[in-house]
Amino acid sequence: KKWRTDNIDKLVSSVYKTVKDHDDSILFGISPQGNIDNNYEHMYADVGKWCSDSGYIDYIVPQIYFGFENSILPFEECSESWDLLIKNKSVSLVIGLGAYKIHSEDEFINKSDILALQIIRSKKLSNYSGYAYYNYISLFPSDSDKAVVSNKQIDNIKKTGGI
Secondary structure: OHHHHHHHHHHHHHHHHHHHHHOOOOOOEEOOEOOHHHHHHHOOOOHHHHHHOOOOOOEEOOEOOOOOOOOOOOHHHHHHHHHHHOOOOOOEEEEEEOHHHHHOOHHHHHOOOHHHHHHHHHOOOOOEEEEEEOOHHHHOOOOHHHHHHHHHHHHHHHHOOOO
């Protein structure tokens, strides 16, 4: 396991260095899965090292595609864990939000303000630098029934100052 993790670390560091050697103003980041333990145990991704040590990333966008009521990893607990992982203050934390779930999961379908609430909670994190949607196009479906759901989410997101 250590051998695999070390090789992933070397790869990430090498890509970071290559990007910076080409143009130091380009930002390099990674969007790992939201479950920190799974990153270590199954992906061999030492996200803690990347968020603590220089030479790996400029920003991280954990895919925190969980609702507040998720039985395994609720949104607040997960986002707070990522916030605590940032030790290198030059690494920006961008919260990845699962916009695609507003049409597929009960908690997201039933709460027209879930994405807005996630943004509000994320802004309270000490290392918060922004948020990103996956998949942004999910907010703008062509299906009229889905558009009604999306428009409610968008209206609530706008109230937070974002979209």
